[in-house]
Amino acid sequence: MASQTCRSTTDQVRPRRRRVAASAFAVVTSLTVAAILTACSGEVPEVSSDDAVLVLGREVYSRNCVGCHGAEGQGGTGSKLNEGTVVANYPDPADQFAVIANGKNQMPAYTGRLSDDEIEAVVRFTREGL
Numbered sequence: 001m002a003s004q005t006c007r008s009t010t011d012q013v014r015p016r017r018r019r020v021a022a023s024a025f026a027v028v029t030s031l032t033v034a035a036i037l038t039a040c041s042g043e044v045p046e047v048s049s050d051d052a053v054l055v056l057g058r059e060v061y062s063r064n065c066v067g068c069h070g071a072e073g074q075g076g077t078g079s080k081l082n083e084g085t086v087v088a089n090y091p092d093p094a095d096q097f098a099v100i101a102n103g104k105n106q107m108p109a110y111t112g113r114l115s116d117d118e119i120e121a122v123v124r125f126t127r128e129g130l
């Protein structure tokens, strides 16, 4: 009698343990997948919250430029901007401002869509934040 009770208790407990283990595994798996997806898609680099111009530039970049130039400025439809590329190609920031304001080939013009302050901010962000 005693051993029967014992067996039936074990039978009830085991399946539940398996379910708990299975759902813990599912949670770990989905967290891992989410982490991998985040790492692959990349994120616009953070800037110091003390620097209002860079914070604005990052915002402008995130809203307008990421689709073509990539979250980290690595390029895509648009050219690579990060790792000092824009500083090398445009030693004078005013020339880089002009490309963004007036556009160039497939690069859209942003005059009228962004204020001068916003363009200046995104110029700084691409030079210093990417």
Ligand code: HEC
Pocket: 060, 061, 064, 065, 066, 067, 068, 069, 077, 078, 079, 080, 081, 085, 086, 089, 096, 099, 100, 104, 105, 106, 107, 108, 110, 122, 123, 126
């Ligand atoms: C529709 C896609 C697209 C969007 C959106 C876009 N760009 Fe571009 N951008 C391009 C392409 C394509 C080029 C290359 C133009 C060429 O040289 O023919 C380019 C070139 C540039 C260049 C010059 C790079 C170099 O080394 O000569 C800068 C700077 C730039 N983009 C900044 C920006 C910024 C800042 C934004 C957001 C405000 C932006 N772009 C949005 C497509 C885009």
